[in-house]
Amino acid sequence: MIILNGESCEKTDTLLALLNEKNYRTDRIAVEINGVIIKKADYEKTTLNDGDKIEVVSFVGGG
């Protein structure tokens, strides 16, 4: 299990798989794993471990 935005959920192999499963638009988010920002180019090669705390911040348009 991992913690996504404060809630437990099933672990996926990679960060990208998790983001796709949760329907995040990868060009509109910032992602932290255990407090470390993950570059967009690394989403696919970033593997997840049990207990990882993942924060996904989504941006919406307007300003």
Next chain:
Amino acid sequence: MITFKEYDASLSSRYDKDTKNKITTAKVAVAGLGGLGSNIAIFLARAGVGHLHLVDFDKVDITNLNRQQYDINDIGTFKTTALSEKIKRFNPFIKITTDNAMVTEENVKDIFSSYPIICEAFDKAENKAMLVNCILSEFRDTKIVSASGMAGLYSPNIIITRKINDRFYLCGDTKNEIDTNIPLFAPRVALCAAHQATTVLQIITGKEEI
């Protein structure tokens, strides 16, 4: 015209020495000079921030006048120029530098590396995400105060500031996106801008209360 001595005395009458010193020596970059950025820049300049770096590629358009701090005489002028002139009318001693540039992953370092605090004030979600990701991954100490969710006439009470981590603050209601049926309204955008400017002043003065 006022003299520097008069301006300086007006700051001293409001702030203790330490606060005044921190604010007048602060350097802040504002990325995007629309409804958020034009308000943020004016708020920070009125507070006495010593150096603002204003960044926008665009010129003032009639569709900006509903919520951005420009007027009819500014139409066709670069937002950087129009806003600088406006600010100088109430704070003639501020240092303002500008970049008429579209911010991309390639030029983030060139544009923002001299500024310890950056306000993300773009309108497109993709550009917001790009700047936040670049600042957090490419810079070590720079703080970014970003905004997401201020469209429509939803409750003003759901616009809040969240501290995501030591370098990343997010203001807004996080969900209400501009759409054909959900326009931006001046007060709600300015409310979000006020959150951002307040957060910047908290960071500058070391009085964070989020």
